[in-house]
Structures are given as structure tokens and as C-alpha cells.
Amino acid sequence: MATIHRWTGLEARALRSALRMSVRAFAEHLGVAVNTVSKWEKLLGSTQPKPDTQAILDTALARADAPAHHRFEILMSELGSSVRAAARHAADEPETWEHESWADDLDRAVTAAARQNFAFAERLLTRRLRRVTCTQLDDRGLYLFARSTSLLGDLKRDQGALSGPSSAQHSYVTSRAVFAQLGIPRRVAQIDLSLAVLMEMTSRLDAAALQYDALAVDDRLSRRDRARARLWVGTTLSKDGDHDYATRVMWAATHEFEALDEPEDWSLAHQKLALARRGAGDLGTAQQLIDTARASGTAESPMQRVRLDTAHGHILLSDTATRDDGLRVLDQARRTAARYGLVHQLRSIDEIKADGSGPIGLLRK
Incomplete structure (x- = not known):
């Protein structure tokens, strides 16, 4: 997520463009006068909104949806390269890579990935990535390359391809290097968070916990990402058997x-807390927590449904009185995971069923 330390008219105009609003609509959206926005548009970097308006702009950016954030970051990346781009010969101009079309494909890939339509999302991403090399791209193209590569890493991770030359690990490392080159520290830190998730998924719990712990106080990240x-510090502690301390951290x-x-994150936290209490043998509290997670979470995507059903089934399986119900819920989760190619989830479910009421299965973030 992008962040602005000091707004000027230039950044305000970029936000308006990213939100795809007219000057009047943007003024109404912020609750300021149309003349105020017009002044920003005219004076650009030579004017700064008042402190209270700075906070309003912060809120408007924070509440923008993911596609708008992508557009805003692209527009901001262009500011640092406009002079250099103008000097390039038209034949070598990065605009020949049709950046706007690429950005649209990236937005469509984000939507497809959220619905676990992995094949379509991967086609949208790879058809762009295969046509370019980093040396051919300006800053805007590099940003799109890094975002596409990062999203490709998410797809590989969700499909269980965690290491190797065509894996989530490889995609994340490539993306991180480009974001570092562009000087976007928040994106670098977000990739570090994704790499820590891979550590946890491959049972490198100590390394993952150390990375999570460092990122939990890293100012490059948003407050939500730090939370x-x-x-996830708590999840690694719980998987390592320290359920009581994990519970305190997760609370x-x-x-x-x-x-x-953040209701979705709040619901997910209750799901993770439920598994920690299950690991501690406190099944009554675990059931209460998973009931709260099920009641408060929307579970709109197949991935969300599988995670929630897997956690619920795991808790039910831990009690002999509800063992059959647990197997039924896990079988349902397995069918959904198989349908959408959620390979890591399938492995987790099979481990849980094989272990019975044993150690907590390796549930992905």
C-alpha cells in the first residue's frame, strides 16, 4: 500500500486520477471546495494542502480499493522518470509496451486470483512478463513488472509451488529486487512478509518467527500489515507447541x-486463536473462537472457505464426541480445495486427517 509523508497538489492530482474522478467528484469525495481541488491541479508541487486536509487525503488513499492503489503507485512512479522518458527515442520508448493495457491486465489478474481462477490470472500475467526484460523498461514498466511478478508469486504459493526455478520463492525474490531498485520500501517490506510466509509453510518456524517479529515493528509497513x-508470530509459536504464549501474542x-x-482480519485472528487453543487442549474455548470466526467472516472466496472449514474440522476432530462431524467438514474442505487447485490446503487437510487429533496441520496464511 502506498503512503505519502507530505501531500502536495501533485500527489493529490495523482490520487484523483487513480480514483478516476472528476475535479468536482473528487472535491465532494474529500468534503472540500471545488476551488481547492482546482488550486491543487493548477499549482501542483508548489502548493501543499492544510494539515487537516493532509489527513483527509491520507484517509481517502487508505480507503481506496486495490486497483486504485495500483494506479496511484504507477502514477507516482512516473513522476521520477518523466524527464528521462521524454529524452528517449520513440523507437525505444517504454510506452511501446502499452503500460495502460498492462495495468488493466494486472487489475483483472488480481480479481481472478482472489477468486482462485489461477489459470486465467497466470495467463494474464505471463503474457506480459514473457515479452519484456527489465533492461527494456522505464520506472513505470518496472513497477508493473514487479507487481506482476509478486502476484505470480502469490499464485504459485497458493498452488503449493514453494521453491525452485518456477516457484513462489523465485517470483518473490525477483519482485523484491525490482521494488528495491525503484526505491519503494513498503513494497520491499511486503515481499519480505510474503517470504516469511513461505518459511512458515515449509516448516522453517524459527526463521519465520524471527522475520515476522522484525516486520511487526517495521515502519515501512502499514499498521495493518504490522498487525x-x-x-503470524503467534501462528509460528503455536505450530512450535508454545500455545499459551502464542495466544497472548495473537490477542x-x-x-x-x-x-x-478490519473485520476480515479480526475474523481470521479468531480462527488462528481457535487453533492455538485446540493445540493447548482447551477445546471449549477453541470451539467458541471458531464459532466467532465463522459468524463474523464473509468467506467469499474458495480459499477463505477452505481455511475456515479446515480449522473448524480440525477442532471437531480433536473431540471424540464430534469426530465424525470433523471428518465430514474436512471432506467438504478437501473437495473445495481440489476443485480450485489449492494444493497446499489439500496437503494440510490430509495431514490433519492422518494425524487425527495430533499436532496442528500446516495451515497457510
Whole structure:
């Protein structure tokens, strides 16, 4: 997620363009006068909104959806390269790579990935990535390359391809290098968070916990991402058997999500807490927590449904009185995971069923 330390008219215009609003609509969206926005548009970097308006712009950016954030970051990346781009010969101009079309494909790939339509999302990404090399791209193209490569890493991760030349690990490392080259520290830190998830998924729990712990206080990340890192410190502790301490760490993250008004993260935290209490043998509390997660989470995507059903089934399986119900819920989760190619989830479910009421299965973030 992009962040602006000091807004000027230039950044305000970029936000308006990213939100695809007219000057009047943008003014109404912010609750400021149309003349104020017109002044920003005219004076650009030579004018700065008042402190209270700075906060309004911060809020407008924070509440923008993911596609708008992508467009905003692309527009911001262009600011640093406009002079250099103008000097290039038309035949070598990065605009020949049809950046706008690429950005649209990236937005479509984000939507497809959220629905676990992996094949379509991967086609949208790879048809662009195969046509370019980093040496051919300006800053805007490099940003699109890094975002596409990062999203490709997410797809590989969800499909269980965690290491190797065509894996999530390879994609993330490539993306991180480009974001570092562009000087976008928040994106670099977000990739570091994704790499820590891979460590956890491949059972490198100590290394993952150390990385999560560092990122939980890393100012490059948003407050929400820092809370997520704190929650995932708890998951690694729980998987390593330290369920009581894990519970305390996760509760802190849960309170942070409540303060941030992030209901989906709050629901996910209850799911993780439920598994920690299951690991501690506190099945009554575990059932209460998973009931809260099921009641408060939307589970709109197949991945969300599989995660929630897997956690619920795992808890039910841990009690002899509800063992059959647990197997039924896990079988349902397995069918959904198989349908959408969620390979890592399939492995987790099979491990849980094989272990019975044994150690917690390796649930992905």
C-alpha cells in the first residue's frame, strides 16, 4: 500500500486520477471546495494542502480499493522518470509496451486470483512478463513488472509451488529486487512478509518467527500489515507447541484489528486463536473462537472457505464426541480445495486427517 509523508497538489492530482474522478467528484469525495481541488491541479508541487486536509487525503488513499492503489503507485512512479522518458527515442520508448493495457491486465489478474481462477490470472500475467526484460523498461514498466511478478508469486504459493526455478520463492525474490531498485520500501517490506510466509509453510518456524517479529515493528509497513505480522508470530509459536504464549501474542493482534476496523482480519485472528487453543487442549474455548470466526467472516472466496472449514474440522476432530462431524467438514474442505487447485490446503487437510487429533496441520496464511 502506498503512503505519502507530505501531500502536495501533485500527489493529490495523482490520487484523483487513480480514483478516476472528476475535479468536482473528487472535491465532494474529500468534503472540500471545488476551488481547492482546482488550486491543487493548477499549482501542483508548489502548493501543499492544510494539515487537516493532509489527513483527509491520507484517509481517502487508505480507503481506496486495490486497483486504485495500483494506479496511484504507477502514477507516482512516473513522476521520477518523466524527464528521462521524454529524452528517449520513440523507437525505444517504454510506452511501446502499452503500460495502460498492462495495468488493466494486472487489475483483472488480481480479481481472478482472489477468486482462485489461477489459470486465467497466470495467463494474464505471463503474457506480459514473457515479452519484456527489465533492461527494456522505464520506472513505470518496472513497477508493473514487479507487481506482476509478486502476484505470480502469490499464485504459485497458493498452488503449493514453494521453491525452485518456477516457484513462489523465485517470483518473490525477483519482485523484491525490482521494488528495491525503484526505491519503494513498503513494497520491499511486503515481499519480505510474503517470504516469511513461505518459511512458515515449509516448516522453517524459527526463521519465520524471527522475520515476522522484525516486520511487526517495521515502519515501512502499514499498521495493518504490522498487525498481521504480529498475528503470524503467534501462528509460528503455536505450530512450535508454545500455545499459551502464542495466544497472548495473537490477542494483541486481534485488538489491533478491532482498533483498525478490519473485520476480515479480526475474523481470521479468531480462527488462528481457535487453533492455538485446540493445540493447548482447551477445546471449549477453541470451539467458541471458531464459532466467532465463522459468524463474523464473509468467506467469499474458495480459499477463505477452505481455511475456515479446515480449522473448524480440525477442532471437531480433536473431540471424540464430534469426530465424525470433523471428518465430514474436512471432506467438504478437501473437495473445495481440489476443485480450485489449492494444493497446499489439500496437503494440510490430509495431514490433519492422518494425524487425527495430533499436532496442528500446516495451515497457510
